[in-house]
Amino acid sequence: MVDTKAQPARTASSDRLTLAVLLSFVLPVSCRYTNEDQSMPYTLSDRTIDMDFIEKVEFISGQPLKKCMQCGTCAAVCPMNETTQLTPRHVIHFTQLGQKDVVLASNTHWVCASCHTCEVRCPRGLDIPKIMEALRQIVLRSNKNFVEPNKMTKEQLAEAPQLAMVSSFRKHTA
Amino acid sequence: MQIGYYPGCTLKSKAKNLEIAAIKAMETLGVELVELDRWNCCGAVYSLADDDLVHLLAPVRDLIRARDQGHTKVLALCSMCYNTLARANQVMRDDEEKRDALNRFMEEESDYAGEVEVVHMLNFLRDEIGWDKVKEAVKKPLNMKVAPYYGCTLTRPKSVSIDPAIDPPVFKDLITALGGEVVEYGDSEVCCGSYQIIADAQSAGKTTAVILNSAEKKGAEALALSCPLCEYNLGRKQNLAIEANPALKPLPTYYFTQLMAVAFGLPDDINHFELNMPGTVELLKEKGLLAS
DSSP: OOOGGGSOOOOHHHHHHHHHHHHHHHSSSOEEEOOTTSOOOEEESTTTSOHHHHHHHHHHHOOOGGGOOOOOHHHHHOTTTTTOSSOHHHHHHHHHTTOHHHHHHSSHHHHOOOOOHHHHHOTTOOOHHHHHHHHHHHHHTTTOOSSOGGGOOHHHHHHSOHHHHHHHHHHHOO | OEEEEEOOSSTTTTTHHHHHHHHHHHHHTTOEEEEOSSOOOOOSSOOOOTTOOGGGHHHHHHHHHHHHTTOSEEEEOSHHHHHHHHHHHHHHHHOHHHHHHHHHHOTTSOOOOSOSEEEEHHHHIIIIIOHHHHHHHOSSOOOSEEEEOOOSTTTOSGGGOSSOSSSOOHHHHHHHHTTOEEOOOTTTTSOOOTTHHHHOHHHHHHHHHHHHHHHHHTTOSEEEEOOHHHHIIIIITHHHHHHHOTTOOOOOEEEHHHHHHHHTTOOGGGGOGGGSOTTHHHHHHHTTOOOO
């Protein structure tokens, strides 16, 4: 339905990129880092850190984002990690840094199946599926669908069990 | 013995094979599943947004129906219904603020504070029936290697887990009681991709391939599960997993209730194998487990 392959796949460079963002955060002045192909600059300053976004995610999820210590356990256990463009760890980090556009441009929160594998293993006790839900809700509450029910194929309608459709529409439609 | 029973949206049509086999198997054990007089879809997934109360109304209404019809327990067969109902029940029991808001909103209903207990059939078998009684009812021991598959919603989050969240024994105990050989494999609680099958079927195929691969490597001849969505992803949509990993062989999947009905020697037609993936009847025939 949605072509997740249209966006660039996660590469080793995104790890270096995160490190760069992390470093920039601890420096007191506005810094500018670019990824390998110099195409996507991230500027961190009080103007580019979206505090509203951070607050909104924390409010909807009820999870204190600062608790995350970036250990990466969630990234290691995520069953969808072949498909996600950012790992859950990346998503939380970019959210901590108020990088709304970066977070919402990735497919991770849509690909998340709310299986709670990361939640039961998080050493900091963060309910990561709730953070993913908050990210979905931020988009869905602006009346944008991820899945269009009227574009389901005849085959899907005939054979998919009801609960597949109910749960998909609950998670992926406004 | 009687117990209140909540079927859920899928069990009356596309997962009839889960429901009918369960009702008949429970009858054999002397338990009557009393379907709630009136029920609605539970919403399939529990809303994870803290400020979203409206999606709690559906499961809570079902729980109110169960209580008003005099049930102290309500049994669910579908893992997702179990999870949604149990978590909604917990909110009503523990979160005073949300409970008050929901009770005020549902003016037409009597106030509810989590009086009903939500149980899954596997739990009920373990706690109220006991494996010994299940063993006594077995007429045709399952002489095959069965891999139990829990999926996500039976064991996570911890607060509603039917068993210890890591390496839970309840499903294995059932298979052993039915005379089957349990296949221990590492991925019995790995997510099957769940509702992603609608948005991006290929990515769901990648996750099911991992599960099927590790079960097959351990010599599984069949997979036992309890959720119609897991059954769809791992069973009827197994071709997606085989596309993702062509080394896989088709692995027949059964609902645990069907395996109970087979082991209890109940008539074949109650199992509605035509709703399962192809190959399920053939395996039972090969093992001499069909009643006719």
